[in-house]
Amino acid sequence: MxxxxxxxxxxxxxxxxxxxxxxxxxxxxxxxxxxxxxxxxxxxxxxxxxxxxxxxxxxxxxxxxxxxxxxxxxxxxxxxxxxxxxxxxxINKGYLRDIQARHIPIVPTLWQEDFNLADCLAALRHFECNELIIKPLVSANADDTYRLRAADIQHQQDHLAACFKGRPHMLQPFIQNIVDEGEYSLFFFGQQYSHCIVKRPASGDFRVQEEHGGKLVSILPEPELLDLAKRTLKALPDEPLYARLDFIRTPNGFAVMELELIEPSLYFNMDAKSPQxxxxxxxxxxxxxx
Missing domain, CATH: 3.40.50.20 (Rossmann fold)
Incomplete structure (x- = not known):
């Protein structure tokens, strides 16, 4: 033993x-x-x-x-x-820049080293969107992740400045599909695909984690999504024992939201054969x- x-x-x-x-x-x-x-x-x-x-x-x-x-x-x-x-x-979400350089699509992102109100407001214009997501480069379980309109950014600027001062973070457009369709998670053990789920947030929220009220559904991934997941796996710098790859459908096709290679829930409860x-x-x- x-x-x-x-x-x-x-x-x-x-x-x-x-x-x-x-x-x-x-x-x-x-x-x-x-x-x-x-x-x-x-x-x-x-x-x-x-x-x-x-x-x-x-x-x-x-x-x-x-x-x-x-x-x-x-x-x-x-x-x-x-x-x-x-x-x-x-551990640092700057890895998204690495996989983008390897021709893997990611959610459009601006990278910030320090909080700046003007930069946040400019990001709305840059992305041509009405809402932003702001989150630190080192985070888990949606900690310190915020969905913000222009008025929210201005009203919460003191809190945001305290949270992100001197703390590298990312700005992304809020993609409505996270609410309308959900976030797709594909699971790989070794190099083998195991199962796929879609995670949808609770009403009035945008966070898909169960701890925040998110709901999970097992699905069969579309061929386009599965192919992108396999290409993404090959773009990693080392072969993982386990990987959870998170995607969202954008107007330009599927894109990586995050790659969970440290401590992802692997949702063994969603597929009876996945533990084996x-x-x-x-x-x-x-x-x-x-």
Missing amino acids: KTCAFLSMDSLDGYFVYDELLFAPMAEQGWQVETLSWRDPEADWGRFDVVVIRSPWDYQQAPEAFLACLTRIEQSGALLANSLPLVRWN RFVNAFVAKYGTGN
Whole structure:
């Protein structure tokens, strides 16, 4: 029997977690799983063969400490999934510029190093839109993500300035399809496609996460979307054990919203065969524990 740690946070109260659906198929392959917080100062990472990053959904509060924890895990001799180089690349949403340079379409974006009211108002004209999305380059669970009209930007400028002062962030046009149609998430384990869902926000909201009232539906992806997802996977700088690729339909076709390679919910509850697909990819990479 080999041991695997699922990296989590101190408390998952209020979150939807489905990783327990992996425990039985992992055990069948000879892998014992424990869940540990990345903030645990007493954690002995060296006693694990593999550490899989799963639900540390507070890492954005202390990204450098989180990366330091991952470095300790790698130095302990345990294998880390996804890899530390891939995490470092994915932890800052500037990665979108990299994949755009590799001819993968992304939602139109302006990149800001510091908050500036005039720049926000100019972005509305630049995108020819009525609403903006503003969010930090290091974030999770839609923390500090705002949907803003011109009046909102002006009325909330003190709050926005305090939130984003000296904090790199991105400006994007609000795309109505996030409400009308939803955000598409495609899941890959290894290089193999597993399943797809569409996430729609609660009435009056724009955030699709379950924690914010979002609703999930399993779907079969359109061929165009699946093809784009496969091309996007090939554009990554390292091969992931798991990946969740998020897309939205724009007037110009599908575009990447985000690539979730660190701690995405993999929604094993939405496809009964997906836990086994994950375990198959895990065993193909790390072997059985028997």
